[in-house]
Amino acid sequence: MKYSYYPGCSLHTTAKEFDISTQVVMEELGIELEELKDWSCCGGSVAAGVSHDVGMAMAARNVALAQKQDLDLLASCSGCYNKSARALKALKEPTEKDRIMAIMSEMGIDVSDYNIRIRNVVDVLVNDIDISSRIKRPLTGLKVACYYGCLLTRPADITGWDSPVFPTSMDRLSEICGAEVVDFRSKTKCCGGPILVSQQDVAFDLTKKLLDEAKSLGADCIVLACPLCDTNLELRQPDIEKKYNVSYNLPILYITEIIGLALGMKPGKLGMNKHIVSPKPVLAKLGL
Amino acid sequence: MATKAKKFVFGLKADRQLDGDKMNSDFVKKVVAEGGNGAAIAACMQCGTCSGGCTNIDQMDMSPRTLILMTQRGEWEKVLKSNALWMCSSCYICTSRCPRGVRPSDVIEAVKAIAIREGIENNSTRFNQIFVELVQKRGILFEPELMQKYGGLQAMIDQAELGIKLTLKGKMSPFPAKIKDPKTFSEALEKAEQK
Ligand code: SF4
Ligand code: SF4
Helix, strand or coil: CEEEEECHHHHCCCCHHHHHHHHHHHHHCCCEEEECCCCCCCCCCCHHHCCHHHHHHHHHHHHHHHHHHCCCEEECCHHHHHHHHHHHHHHCCHHHHHHHHHHHHHCCCCCCCCCCCEEEHHHHHHHCCCHHHHCCCCCCCCEEEECCCCCCCCCCCCCCCCCCCCCCHHHHHHHHCCCEECCCCCCCCCCCHHHCCCCHHHHHHHHHHHHHHHHHCCCCEEEECCHHHHHHHHHCHHHHHHHHCCCCCCCEEEHHHHHHHHCCCCCCCCCHHHCCCCCHHHHHHCCC | CCCCCCCEECCEECCECCCCCECCHHHHHHHHHHCCCHHHHHHCCCCCHHHHHCCCHHHCCCCHHHHHHHHHHCCHHHHHHCCHHHHCCCCCHHHHHCCCCCCHHHHHHHHHHHHHHCCCCCHHHHHHHHHHHHHHHHCCCCHHHHHHHHHHHHHHHHHHHHHHHHHHCCCCCCCCCCCCCHHHHHHHHHHHHHC
């Protein structure tokens, strides 16, 4: 199996551990990744709210590049995945297709059939591969809260491989890894990612609710698959602690890191030394 | 985009609201042209499921359900003034739960774009515009530049501690990345925006 790999803006910067862990885990599982050549930003959650066509064209460009490489596109970032999948859908919609193609041909990109698929790393790990036979170091005793947020599984006509309102894919993967999964009621509530900068207080409030619930359930860490969620839950965790005068110290890990550990890989190889909120308590619990 | 008007949508007369008022089809068409789904706006039965699931409704002055109703009625002023547009975090809960196939999140997204074009200004519109401008510039976002352009010196100072931590972890480059041919890229997008 081979994919074109679309890292997007954040996997090369703030979410480097997601990039590293995706690459080593995929390699370990025998999946080949070839970086999408000359990829650009997908426009995130805000571009289409400035201009629909501009937002669509930004995301469609990467779809066209993957088509040129003749490989299904794999994204780890939920945002990149969702926006690329949405663009692929729009490229097949008679009312939208021509408008988007026109902008892309101005960019000098011209591909006419879009017969590739857009995949997310969680989808591939849960639906295409049986990792259960590969577990070398079960994560026994580790309590995890799986957080899905919005763009990983919503809306269903764009994603479709897990429930948009009650997803279970990461819970299943964590269980296969031997971890104990807590009943995280807020797992699909929004963390406020797209409004973090412009409506910071509101976003902090939303994120705080998530941290509170995970903490009250006794989770050792939150497991997720989105760098924007991670920005809120991990990078801004100290700011939230300061604002509300609370203390969490709650490690936030990417699903690929958890899987990597269960596959027997060293934390350093998975890029786990790059976290801002230290994952040491988690590693200590696993005797690492 | 001229699509043939359907007379009935899910058993509802397409040009009427539930209470029998005539819909403002010009307004609905404008939203559809921007990217919202027209037939679906007309199909809203005002059940409130979207509002019930919305993560951020307690911050909004107008619920997603009301926003759809106001869009149907063409109450542009009310829709434009509503802070709901900017409190919405595009999380798609409403769209995933709506029993009639309405896509409130897409409608809100389309209305946001129209609002920006009509000159509405606030922190959110400013942020969204700077974000798009910077992606257009190099094809790849350079976050420190986004913070600096949006929040000025104060934002840089507020974020300095995090910035240093990230740099030490090798998670922030002092140099922006770019695509091979940013010029053609940005010209194409600029042209599309001005259409
Ligand atoms: S859930 Fe759908 S039908 Fe019900 S009020 Fe919201 S938009 Fe209308
Ligand atoms: S997309 Fe917006 S309106 Fe819909 S549920 Fe999320 S925040 Fe609420």
